[in-house]
Every structure is written in C-alpha cells, then in structure tokens.
Amino acid sequence: MSAAPKMESKNPLFDKRLxxxxxxxxxxxxxxxxxxxVTPGKPFIEAKFIMKGxxxxxxxxxxxxxxxxxxxxxxxPAIFAILENMIGEVHTELNSDVSDGVGxxxxxxxxxxxxxLNELGYKFEMAIPxxxxxxxxxxxxxxxxxxxxxxxxxxxxxxxxxxIEIAVE
Amino acid sequence: xxxxxxxxxVVDDFATMRxxxxxxLNELGYTNVQEAxxxxxALPMIQQALASNQPFEFIISDWNMPGMQGIELLKxxxxxxxTKSIPFILVTAESEQKxxxxxxxxxxxxxxxxxxxxxxxxxxxxxxxxxHNPPKAA
Numbered sequence: 291m292s293a294a295p296k297m298e299s300k301n302p303l304f305d306k307r308l309x310x311x312x313x314x315x316x317x318x319x320x321x322x323x324x325x326x327x328v329t330p331g332k333p334f335i336e337a338k339f340i341m342k343g344x345x346x347x348x349x350x351x352x353x354x355x356x357x358x359x360x361x362x363x364x365x366x367p368a369i370f371a372i373l374e375n376m377i378g379e380v381h382t383e384l385n386s387d388v389s390d391g392v393g394x395x396x397x398x399x400x401x402x403x404x405x406x407l408n409e410l411g412y413k414f415e416m417a418i419p420x421x422x423x424x425x426x427x428x429x430x431x432x433x434x435x436x437x438x439x440x441x442x443x444x445x446x447x448x449x450x451x452x453x454i455e456i457a458v459e
Numbered sequence: 460x461x462x463x464x465x466x467x468x469v470v471d472d473f474a475t476m477r478x479x480x481x482x483x484l485n486e487l488g489y490t491n492v493q494e495a496x497x498x499x500x501a502l503p504m505i506q507q508a509l510a511s512n513q514p515f516e517f518i519i520s521d522w523n524m525p526g527m528q529g530i531e532l533l534k535x536x537x538x539x540x541x542t543k544s545i546p547f548i549l550v551t552a553e554s555e556q557k558x559x560x561x562x563x564x565x566x567x568x569x570x571x572x573x574x575x576x577x578x579x580x581x582x583x584x585x586x587x588x589x590x591h592n593p594p595k596a597a
Contacts, residue, residue: 322576323479323576390474390475398552398573398574
C-alpha cells in the first residue's frame with residue numbers, strides 16, 4: 291500500500307489520483323450497471339460551487355482533515371437514458387423512481403472511488419447519499435462544504451453530458 | 460444451483476438496486492422474491508415467514524442502509540438458530556478488506572461488490588449453493 295498522502299500540504303482537488311478514482315468509478319459503474327460507455331471530458335476548477343443539471347446525487351466526503359462534498363449532476367435526457375439502460379424503465383419526468391436511481395448511482399460511484407482512494411492512504415468513510423432536484427444554477431446548499439469545485443464532464447453516447455463535482459472545504 | 464421455487468428476500472434502501480437484483484433473479488428463473496428497504500423492515504419479515512412456516516431460503520442485502528445496516532441484519536440472522544443457516548449475500552459498495560473481513564467473521568455466505576453484473580451475481584450464488592450443499596461422500 292502507498293504511503294498516506296500529505297493532505298495538509300496538498301489540496302486534494304489537485305491530486306490526480308483523486309480525479310482518476312472518480313473518473314474510473316463513473317466509467318466502471320455506468321459500463322457495468324447500465325451497459326453505457328461514457329467518455330470523460332477535461333476536468334476544470336470553478337471558484338464557487340454552482341450545481342449543474344436538473345437532478346443531482348450528493349454525498350458528504352469526510353476524511354479528517356478533509357471535508358468535502360461529491361455530487362453527480364444530470365439533465366433529464368442524460369439520466370433518462372442511463373436509467374433506461376440500467377433497469378429498462380422509460381422516464382419522461384423527474385419523479386421518485388428517477389431520484390432513487392440517482393441516489394443508488396451516487397452510492398456506487400462514491401463507493402468505488404472511496405475504495406481506490408483509501409487504498410492510496412485516504413480515509414474516507416461511506417455515507418448515505420441524498421438527492422436534490424431543481425433548475426440548473428439555481429441551487430443554494432448551505433450546509434455542504436462548498437468552496438472551490440472540481441468539475442468533470444462526461445459525454446454519453448446519446449450526445450448528452452453529465453457532470454461530477456467535488457468541492458472541498 | 461438453488462431450485463427455481465427458492466424464496467428470496469432482497470434488502471436495499473434504494474428501490475433501483477432492488478429492481479436490478481430482482482431482474483437478475485427473474486432472468487435466472489427465480490420469481491419468488493420479496494423486498495425490504497432496510498434491516499429493520501427485513502427482520503420482522505424474516506421472523507413472520509418463519510412463524511408461517513414459509514421461511515426465506517436466501518437473503519440478499521445491501522450493507523449501507525439507514526435504520527438497520529446489512530451487517531447488523533446478518534448478525535441477527537446468524538445469532539438465531541432458526542435463521543443461521545439461511546444463505547446470506549451482502550451486496551455493497553464497501554469493498555475494503557476490513558469490511559470483507561467483518562462480513563466473513565459475521566458468517567456471510569458471500570459478498571458482491573457494486574457495481575456488478577448478472578454474471579457476477581449468478582457466479583456468487585453458485586458458490587453459495589456449493590458451500591451450503593457440499594457433495595456427499597460416496
């Protein structure tokens with residue numbers, strides 16, 4: 291096992307291994323559970339958290355001294371396409387079934403990334419995700435650890451894009 | 460492999476995962492499948508099924524759930540002589556060694572790490588069947 295990362299001297303958002311762990315988690319989860327090949331885009335940093343999409347799964351990432359939030363954000367066409375592939379259900383509106391699917395996907399992706407990161411020396415714990423819905427850009431989350439945000443876009447075969455966002459306090 | 464009339468209980472707080480597991484079980488020919496959304500709901504169902512003399516014959520549970528976690532449900536089942544021999548698979552995003560060891564120590568039959576596909580679940584069920592039904596000596 292590798293030595294524990296020096297987190298006091300390094301913002302985890304700039305740790306390439308953290309980015310790779312989440313990218314791999316997304317690719318593996320979508321490929322295995324939804325038979326969907328996704329292509330990651332170029333990651334970028336936003337100074338302030340702005341949630342993208344119309345529905346998002348969110349989970350707190352706590353590994354002292356790190357406190358952060360992981361989100362996976364979808365527009366309707368993206369999440370509807372994924373859920374159709376994953377469970378064979380066709381959705382046209384955001385509802386409790388869609389929210390549930392987003393929650394489970396958040397759980398799986400965070401779990402996969404967490405395992406990789408903890409093998410590298412981080413100490414993230416598992417947490418139960420929550421799901422938020424609304425209009426893109428109009429979200430205000432007061433209790434998350436939401437400062438500078440790492441954003442990674444993913445392209446779906448149907449031409450739509452979804453995002454993961456990692457904000458660290 | 461387990462007979463097609465085997466009675467399953469699938470426990471997960473996310474309906475999506477219950478649907479996925481149920482879909483895989485149906486594809487494998489198992490249609491006697493009931494669901495619970497956490498351990499707290501599952502435990503009385505297990506006891507009720509015992510009382511009505513139609514016990515569950517296979518439990519597939521998530522680990523990370525509100526109310527009562529899958530590992531606690533596993534321990535409760537293994538701690539009761541009437542349910543300790545029911546095959547019990549944990550399906551979970553927890554794939555670190557410490558969790559696998561904790562589950563093994565608690566007596567889990569096998570362990571499926573999310574994300575998984577139907578081939579993985581089928582393979583694990585075959586292993587569990589072999590474990591619970593060792594070949595008889597000639």
